[in-house]
Amino acid sequence: KQEVTQIPAALSVPEGENLVLNCSFTDSAIYNLQWFRQDPGKGLTSLLLIQSSQREQTSGRLNASLDKSSGRSTLYIAASQPGDSATYLCAVSSGGSYIPTFGRGTSLIVHP
Amino acid sequence: DTAVSQTPKYLVTQMGNDKSIKCEQNLGHDTMYWYKQDSKKFLKIMFSYNNKELIINETVPNRFSPKSPDKAHLNLHINSLELGDSAVYFCASSQGLPGGFTDTQYFGPGTRLTVL
Numbered sequence: 768k769q770e771v772t773q774i775p776a777a778l779s780v781p782e783g784e785n786l787v788l789n790c791s792f793t794d795s796a797i798y799n800l801q802w803f804r805q806d807p808g809k810g811l812t813s814l815l816l817i818q819s820s821q822r823e824q825t826s827g828r829l830n831a832s833l834d835k836s837s838g839r840s841t842l843y844i845a846a847s848q849p850g851d852s853a854t855y856l857c858a859v860s861s862g863g864s865y866i867p868t869f870g871r872g873t874s875l876i877v878h879p
Numbered sequence: 880d881t882a883v884s885q886t887p888k889y890l891v892t893q894m895g896n897d898k899s900i901k902c903e904q905n906l907g908h909d910t911m912y913w914y915k916q917d918s919k920k921f922l923k924i925m926f927s928y929n930n931k932e933l934i935i936n937e938t939v940p941n942r943f944s945p946k947s948p949d950k951a952h953l954n955l956h957i958n959s960l961e962l963g964d965s966a967v968y969f970c971a972s973s974q975g976l977p978g979g980f981t982d983t984q985y986f987g988p989g990t991r992l993t994v995l
Contacts, residue, residue: 854920871920
């Protein structure tokens with residue numbers, strides 16, 4: 768059974784810092800991995816999708832890497848801004864039905 | 880334009896009642912989902928539908944019955960509501976393989992269900 772862990776659970780940083788959020792998973796036979804952002808009281812917004820054959824994906828100030836062999840993904844946020852404050856969730860699709868398993872998220876606060 | 884919409888946004892009801900949550904997507908996707916996020920923010924898949932057909936039912940009690948009148952709509956009907964059903968329910972959609980989960984998922988804003 769796939770298990771997904773996100774560290775840290777919460778993070779508070781001053782504006783401008785570069786950040787690394789971590790996601791680890793127990794079964795390396797994955798189909799893809801997605802990073803989502805969830806704002807309070809709202810749905811999830813997909814940030815980056817990495818297929819199992821890929822090593823990383825980039826979108827603006829965000830970069831996500833995938834190392835299947837070690838069961839890890841990192842989400843790098845460059846030059847953080849207060850608007851980046853949200854909960855970041857990692858989801859791994861695996862198994863015959865590709866059902867996603869979500870981590871519990873990292874709650875990020877970027878203060879001015 | 881809203882891509883995935885859900886109604887209602889909030890739903891407060893008594894134990895034992897029957898309620899429905901509606902979901903619509905205007906993205907032209909073939910696959911739609913229902914997720915449950917509990918009080919500890921843990922998000923778990925409930926159902927996956929592809930082109931009106933049930934693909935995945937993740938050990939959800941049969942009090943929960945999804946209904947898909949067409950591929951743009953996936954409604955969730957819940958019978959005999961229990962206290963433990965209190966959660967936020969998210970609808971989502973994606974393109975890709977019939978089983979879903981292979982492409983980017985687009986989520987609705989969620990419905991917060993409170994059972995008293």
